[in-house]
Amino acid sequence: MAHRVRVIEDGSVTTTPGFEAAGIAAGIKADGAPDLALVRSAQSCVGAAVFTTNLFQAAPVVYDRATLHRNPTGLRGVVINSGCANACTGDQGLRDAEATAAAAAQHLGGASGDYMVMSTGVIGQLLPMDVLLAGVETAARGLATTVEAGHRAARAIMTTDTVPKEMAVQVETETARFTVAGMAKGAGMISPNMATLLVVFTTDAIIDHDLAQQALLTAVDASLNMITIDGDMSTNDTALLLANGEADMPRIASAQSAEYAAFCDGLTRVAVGLAQGLVRDGEGATRFIEIRVTGAANRAEARQIGMAVANSALVKTAIYGQDANWGRIVCAVGYAGVPLDPNAVRVWLGELELVRDGGPHQIDEERASEILAQTDIPIRIDLGRGDTEVTVWTSDLSHAYVDINAHYRT
């Protein structure tokens, strides 16, 4: 039997057995919205994480990297605040991250080195530690294993997000049955290689640390690294996987095992689901744009082309305006930096083959308008160079994007 991945309706991080969560309004955000989340496991967890590649790494990123290095198999949970990114905050920021983890240990059990911390919000401001530490104590009292508790956590990590992003799947193989769940936030500063993007995955799978890390990289590469909203990469991006090993299954100890393949598949499904959710909720987004790049010589060039088109302000505004301005698509393909033959490139909007042999082909403005009037916009670009394909996702560039970002701090 091949493995099976089934989506669990109304899933949350607490859908995975053995995990509790909480989400409260601690008072970090001026408007009183929820701003503090906890996720805790009853058992010690194997951890895996990927972080932003921005050189300005926020204090929680620096702290988490060191913590995971010291304690890759004994993690108990994570404290996440929104409203303040604790980025560009120097030594004090790092001390605040440590103090947050210490408070988690005090109220949730275990040692301070068992807890990760994440922050998202405005860069360059110190965390209001009195409010935050009081919040950790309050949130700890509200921890619950219910799906509602997971939903509250997913809401508490939102900033300019308008809806929480959550997903859970159940994975079954001949020998194993386990859950993979996740929550994510991020609507601006979303870009290649992650952004003000925080993701927490929970699983009860039993898996070695190095394989968990490898599976996370694989899943992120096909999901979070394939989306862009505005091309900006943040200082705080973190995706964390906590595996508490409570499932009834043999340990996943080989990358060649059927169970590892199943785990990768389940994790990727959740990661893609969350990534698509992030794009759909992109700042000011009115369209969900799927750009499938086919006929590439390799994944790197396929992604390069897809991202050039996805990040083009002219493509994004044209789609916002429901204008089938395909010239802007080929223009972005042409400057992406891949040494392709322009005459071999083909471009489709839905089923319409717009470009072929270096010029317009099947131009049907009426049908194009119909396609562009829908929420989901399918674009395909064939490079005619090979057999590799990659899909990237992005949103359009609207007036609302400018509204949101012109006055984010004020």
Added chain:
Amino acid sequence: MAHRVRVIEDGSVTTTPGFEAAGIAAGIKADGAPDLALVRSAQSCVGAAVFTTNLFQAAPVVYDRATLHRNPTGLRGVVINSGCANACTGDQGLRDAEATAAAAAQHLGGASGDYMVMSTGVIGQLLPMDVLLAGVETAARGLATTVEAGHRAARAIMTTDTVPKEMAVQVETETARFTVAGMAKGAGMISPNMATLLVVFTTDAIIDHDLAQQALLTAVDASLNMITIDGDMSTNDTALLLANGEADMPRIASAQSAEYAAFCDGLTRVAVGLAQGLVRDGEGATRFIEIRVTGAANRAEARQIGMAVANSALVKTAIYGQDANWGRIVCAVGYAGVPLDPNAVRVWLGELELVRDGGPHQIDEERASEILAQTDIPIRIDLGRGDTEVTVWTSDLSHAYVDINAHYRT
């Protein structure tokens, strides 16, 4: 005596002795705005040009590249149309470019290989050749050496530009006195390495072809390649220099000569003036942003940092919103790809040193708001890695940008 460069008020391409120009409404644009320009020299010209690096090269770019290669010292002029880019138009597009040059020869004298052509406007549509050819004949009858004729040409090459961009300088050395003038168009698709950017420089300097080409590259590298409006690079970018050799001076035949230095200086002054004019007239621009990157190890990394900040949608919207959100600046510095030490980076807004030692320094929101209320926004970023500095220019990202680009074709 060192050379002297003096700006000539109210300059145009016809400020240079020996050049005539015309600009008319030929009927290419549906709204009846001027859309066809001619620039002609009485004498044969040494030509030099730089073109877009986009792989989808518009037909006029392909045509001009070949023409300049065959005839580097015998050019007579250029025909420029706006409203239709003649890009992604296959073999027919190339035939149309050739026919345009042939019409120029017929009505202006000389051979078809003596004329360059340029087009800007919508990608993927064929030129309306009957209208265009009739227009060339009409425009030829209107050729004049007056500055007003130059102004008419500068207006006829505009698309979403709101004002024409023109400049002229007079250069004097001990042995020479000559003029360098130019006109440019482009307000969207402006990006590193040129864009839907058309520039024509005229000069009466006497200069060898290879030195003219070298001087053009030098001038463009410090001007047109240092601006970005939306990060999109077009299929049509062309900057053309026509040197008719009518000045009373010794031939510039050595890159070590004082006259060559003076020529480069004058050409760069005009190129920077036009480039800044393009940014000030950027689509929807409400701010002119000057980003000076200092303390870099070399020009390439300085430009890379400057362009990352200049292209950040988050930085541009923050400045539009008059929000001193410096975190977005350091964030862009951090993902630009230069391996710098974040703690060595310093950022100034005007005279305010916002960032130092990896964190906020001289934060004065009131003073920052005053600076951001002005039209010209000076930002300085010091990398602490060396002695090289570079300046790039960009505009902000406003609601009007989205307006203009969501409905460009409709």
